[in-house]
Every structure is written in structure tokens, then in C-alpha cells.
Amino acid sequence: MRSRMAIRIHTVLERFFPERRVFLRSDSDTRFIRLRPGVQVLGFLGASSIVAWAIIATAILLMDSIGSGNFREQAKRDQRTYEARLNFLAAERDTRAEEAIAAQERFNTALQQISTMQSELLTSETRRRELETGIEVIQTTLRRTMKERDSARKSLNETQLAMAETGAQGASVGGSPAMDGAISALQGALADTAAERDKIIADAQDALHEADEMAFKIKIMQDQNDQIFRQLEDAMTISVKPLDKMFKAAGMNTDSILKQVRRGYSGQGGPLTPLTFSTKGEEPSADTKRANRILNQMDRLNLYRIAATKAPFAVPVKSSFRFTSGFGYRRDPKTGGRRLHKGVDFAGPVGTPLYATADGVVVHASWSSGYGRLVKIQHEFGIETRYAHMNKIRVKVGQRVSRGQRIGDMGASGRVTGPHLHYEVRVGGKAVNPMIYIKAANNVF
Structure with a gap:
């Protein structure tokens, strides 16, 4: 039974893949290699698999490239929208400040x-x-x-x-x-x-x-x-x-x-x-x-x-900047792993002025591992702000600073992929989203 089935399969394969011989001739001898139908079928399937894999891989790369381009365009559009929103909020903040001064x-x-x-x-x-x-x-x-x-x-x-009563008497003798x-x-x-x-x-x-x-x-x-x-x-x-x-x-x-x-x-x-x-x-x-x-x-x-x-209700960067990363879990740009980003990132040219977001006392102003050149300012109400990856520090430990005072320049020191400011707000030692304070002050300052 098996011989008959094998003969039939061999006959079918002979139609499409007839037996071929490859001759190898040398100076003194001639040899040949016989390619049976089964071997030809295996070779054909292998070549077809390689071609199909190449086609699929190329399609995947093209789709990924197209998707990445769309993602970058979307990111750029979001960036432009966010920058326009920030400019609008800054103008509105200035208007509110002028109105507050006039009201005062x-x-x-x-x-x-x-x-x-x-x-x-x-x-x-x-x-x-x-x-x-x-x-x-x-x-x-x-x-x-x-x-x-x-x-x-x-x-x-x-x-x-x-x-x-005495009228008669007065008439006779005259008035008294x-x-x-x-x-x-x-x-x-x-x-x-x-x-x-x-x-x-x-x-x-x-x-x-x-x-x-x-x-x-x-x-x-x-x-x-x-x-x-x-x-x-x-x-x-x-x-x-x-x-x-x-x-x-x-x-x-x-x-x-x-x-x-x-x-x-x-x-x-x-x-x-x-x-x-x-x-x-x-x-x-x-x-x-x-x-x-x-x-x-x-x-x-x-x-x-x-x-x-x-309290840190101000923005630490007054010049033009790009908001590159928010608070929360994200993909680490260095290792690719997932980790908590404890602040927000403002990207800009090296040397961009950085300002204190509230009155306070400088408690740290030096290099700090992955933070690079780092400034920590202790404020009232148990609040601390951190300004990392600076190019230059312009304050000293123990110095009292006011809101809006320049404390350093933006840079790319420490563990970074490019020049930016990593800005943190900590309450009682716990990191909180700095945008909570910045957004809360949008309609006031």
C-alpha cells in the first residue's frame, strides 16, 4: 500500500519536477548530481519561504516607517498646539496680572x-x-x-x-x-x-x-x-x-x-x-x-x-521651550524599560535661563549622579523643587531666593539624551505632578 502511494506521489511530482542531472566536468573526470523530484520540491519550498519572508519583512518595515512618520507628525502637531496654548496662557496670565494691579x-x-x-x-x-x-x-x-x-x-x-373794682373811686380821685x-x-x-x-x-x-x-x-x-x-x-x-x-x-x-x-x-x-x-x-x-x-x-x-x-505656581522657563515629557510612567529613553518619571521636562537651547518658581532657600547646588548639575530649593508648606541637568549653577547652598530669580542655565549634564530641564515638585518628600501647580495658577498669574 505504501509502495503504491509512493509511486503515485513520485508520478505526480515527475510531471512538475522531472528528474534532472547536473554534470560536473573536470580535466580528468566527469561527474553528475541527480536531482530527484523530492529534492527539487524541498528546494522550491525553501526558496519560496525565503522570498515570502523577505516580502513580509519588507512590508513590515515599510508599514513601521510610515507609522513612525505619522507618529512624529502627530507629535509635532501636538507640540505646536501645546506651545500655542502655553503662549495663550502666558498672555492671559499677564492680562490677569495687569487687571489685578489695576484692581489693587x-x-x-x-x-x-x-x-x-x-x-x-x-x-x-x-x-x-x-x-x-x-x-x-x-x-x-x-x-x-x-x-x-x-x-x-x-x-x-x-x-x-x-x-x-376800683374804677369808680379811681374816676373821682384820679389814677394812683x-x-x-x-x-x-x-x-x-x-x-x-x-x-x-x-x-x-x-x-x-x-x-x-x-x-x-x-x-x-x-x-x-x-x-x-x-x-x-x-x-x-x-x-x-x-x-x-x-x-x-x-x-x-x-x-x-x-x-x-x-x-x-x-x-x-x-x-x-x-x-x-x-x-x-x-x-x-x-x-x-x-x-x-x-x-x-x-x-x-x-x-x-x-x-x-x-x-x-x-508655593511653586510659576513656570521655571520663561524663554521659548518645548514640553517633551510629562509626569508619570514612561519608556526610559536610555534603557528602554518602563519607569516613573518624577517630574516634567522642558527642552530648549543650552544656556536658556532657569528661574525659581517660588521663594525659598537653596539646600543643594552641585552634581548629583543621574541628575547632573542639580539645584534643590526648600519652600514653605513642606514643598521642595528640583532643577536638574543644568549647564551652569548660579546660586549657592544656604542662599535665599525669590520667585522669578535666575538660579542657573539649561544644559545636558547627567543622564540625558539632549539639553533640557528636568523639573520636580516634592511635598513632604513625595514627588507630585508639577503641572498641578502650573495649571492651578493659569487664571491668576
């Missing part, structure tokens, strides 16, 4: 106005109280004068009755000189009393008119104060809320931060001191409470501004 100037002007208006209001209130006291004195004098007038009239009536003198004295007293009464009434009317005018002026001043208070409250809301939102977006406890800053800036006095008018044991007025609320908001705004300079 308007706020200072309004504060001066409210101080002046408050002084005028206190003076008007004192004047009004004096007028009320004068009116009370005038009214008391008027009541006393009216009583004296009524008493004089009663005396006059009694005298007239007495004169009527004493009686005539008493009548004249009474008439003079009545005239003086009436004149004094008229003068007091006129003075009272003038005082009431002046009090009405003063009340009208006080009402106008109160309306002006209310308008100024509203403007100040709106300005405080516009200024404080973005800062509060910025700190919360960065995951920072605002109450704890403000307490910590307040401990370092605990002096008092000047225009931000709460109002403490003497109220004779009474509750402060509504305007006083309102002014104190605004002053408290001003204090909160100033504390926020101080805290903002002590």
Missing part, C-alpha cells in the same frame, strides 16, 4: 475715599448730636418762656380785675401813680417776653431746618458709603476667589496655609487694622461691621498673595 490701585483709591467719607460721617454725626442738644435746650427755654408768659398774663388779668407804674412794668415785661418768645421760635425753626439739611447730607454720605462698600466688596470677591480656587486646585489646605503665613506676618497697625470706634457699650454700627469685613478680606487677600510667592 482702584481698591487703594476707594479705601482712601472711604476713610475720608468715614471721617466726614463721624464729623456730621457729632454735629447732628450737637444740633439735637441745642434744639432740646431751645425747646426747654421756649417752654419756660411760655410758662412765664402765661404767668404774666394771669397777673395782668388779676390787675385788670382789681382796676375794674403806683398803679400806673405797675401796669407799665407789666406791659414792658409782656413785650420783652413776646420778643424773646419770637426769637426763640425763629431760632428753633432755623435749627430744625439746619438739622433737616444735615440729615439730608448724612443720607447722601451714607448712600455714597454704601456704593463704595459695594465696589470694595465686589473687588474683594473678584480678587480673593481666584486665589482661593488656585490653592484648592493645587490640593493645598487654605486655612492651614493662611494660619502659617499669619504667624510669620503677625504685626498690626496701619490701614488694614480693624475699626474700633467707641460706642459707649453699644454694638458696632452696620457700616463698622461692613468695613471690618472688607478689611478682613483685604487681610486674607494679602495673606494669599504672600503664600502665592512661597
Whole structure:
């Protein structure tokens, strides 16, 4: 059975691959190699496999090349989009900063106005109280004068009755000189009393008119104060809320931060001191409470501004740069393995200026293994920033730096593939994404 099957297969192969002989001739001998159908089939299959492998490999290389080109183009498009977004955010940050400065100037002007208006209001209130006291004195004098007038009239009536009873006797013997003198004295007293009464009434009317005018002026001043208070409250809301939102977006406890800053800036006095008018044991007025609320908001705004300079809300590179790598796990450009990238990378030319992102103290400024030339700055609130792969370091250990101060130049020292800045933010020794702080400050600075 096997012989028949082999004969059939051999017959079929003979049709397509007939037996061939390859002659090898030399000077003294001639030999040949017989190529049976089976050997030819194996050779054909081997050659076909090699050709197919070459075709497939070429196709894979072409597809990979095309895919890589598309990926690079996409990366370039993403880079251009990101750079345009960063430029837009930088312009918007500058606009917000200018608006904040203008709002601060308007706020200072309004504060001066409210101080002046408050002084005028206190003076008007004192004047009004004096007028009320004068009116009370005038009214008391008027009541006393009216009583004296009524008493004089009663005396006059009694005298007239007495004169009527003695009229007949007075007609026969003539008027008594004493009686005539008493009548004249009474008439003079009545005239003086009436004149004094008229003068007091006129003075009272003038005082009431002046009090009405003063009340009208006080009402106008109160309306002006209310308008100024509203403007100040709106300005405080516009200024404080973005800062509060910025700190919360960065995951920072605002109450704890403000307490910590307040401990370092605990002096008092000047225009931000709460109002403490003497109220004779009474509750402060509504305007006083309102002014104190605004002053408290001003204090909160100033504390926020101080805290903002002590946290890394700025970008360490102000010149043109390319954002090449973000925070998180990535493929290591050196080994090809997967590892955590604990910061963000900003690529640019060698020598690009690098700046501190917050106020702090330099705790490291030298070479550090794979980081190359490294600067570490310790900030408030347990925050530390790191600036790696520098070409040149421009600060020393123990030096106190401010936000925006130049600390070094971009370079390619340490374990790198090209010149760039590796920027880290660590809170309590743990690396966090620096973009949390940078993005949180986009709408504020």
C-alpha cells in the first residue's frame, strides 16, 4: 500500500519536477548530481519561504516607517498646539496680572475715599448730636418762656380785675401813680417776653431746618458709603476667589496655609487694622461691621498673595521651550524599560535661563549622579523643587531666593539624551505632578 502511494506521489511530482542531472566536468573526470523530484520540491519550498519572508519583512518595515512618520507628525502637531496654548496662557496670565494691579490701585483709591467719607460721617454725626442738644435746650427755654408768659398774663388779668373794682373811686380821685407804674412794668415785661418768645421760635425753626439739611447730607454720605462698600466688596470677591480656587486646585489646605503665613506676618497697625470706634457699650454700627469685613478680606487677600510667592505656581522657563515629557510612567529613553518619571521636562537651547518658581532657600547646588548639575530649593508648606541637568549653577547652598530669580542655565549634564530641564515638585518628600501647580495658577498669574 505504501509502495503504491509512493509511486503515485513520485508520478505526480515527475510531471512538475522531472528528474534532472547536473554534470560536473573536470580535466580528468566527469561527474553528475541527480536531482530527484523530492529534492527539487524541498528546494522550491525553501526558496519560496525565503522570498515570502523577505516580502513580509519588507512590508513590515515599510508599514513601521510610515507609522513612525505619522507618529512624529502627530507629535509635532501636538507640540505646536501645546506651545500655542502655553503662549495663550502666558498672555492671559499677564492680562490677569495687569487687571489685578489695576484692581489693587482702584481698591487703594476707594479705601482712601472711604476713610475720608468715614471721617466726614463721624464729623456730621457729632454735629447732628450737637444740633439735637441745642434744639432740646431751645425747646426747654421756649417752654419756660411760655410758662412765664402765661404767668404774666394771669397777673395782668388779676390787675385788670382789681382796676375794674376800683374804677369808680379811681374816676373821682384820679389814677394812683403806683398803679400806673405797675401796669407799665407789666406791659414792658409782656413785650420783652413776646420778643424773646419770637426769637426763640425763629431760632428753633432755623435749627430744625439746619438739622433737616444735615440729615439730608448724612443720607447722601451714607448712600455714597454704601456704593463704595459695594465696589470694595465686589473687588474683594473678584480678587480673593481666584486665589482661593488656585490653592484648592493645587490640593493645598487654605486655612492651614493662611494660619502659617499669619504667624510669620503677625504685626498690626496701619490701614488694614480693624475699626474700633467707641460706642459707649453699644454694638458696632452696620457700616463698622461692613468695613471690618472688607478689611478682613483685604487681610486674607494679602495673606494669599504672600503664600502665592512661597508655593511653586510659576513656570521655571520663561524663554521659548518645548514640553517633551510629562509626569508619570514612561519608556526610559536610555534603557528602554518602563519607569516613573518624577517630574516634567522642558527642552530648549543650552544656556536658556532657569528661574525659581517660588521663594525659598537653596539646600543643594552641585552634581548629583543621574541628575547632573542639580539645584534643590526648600519652600514653605513642606514643598521642595528640583532643577536638574543644568549647564551652569548660579546660586549657592544656604542662599535665599525669590520667585522669578535666575538660579542657573539649561544644559545636558547627567543622564540625558539632549539639553533640557528636568523639573520636580516634592511635598513632604513625595514627588507630585508639577503641572498641578502650573495649571492651578493659569487664571491668576
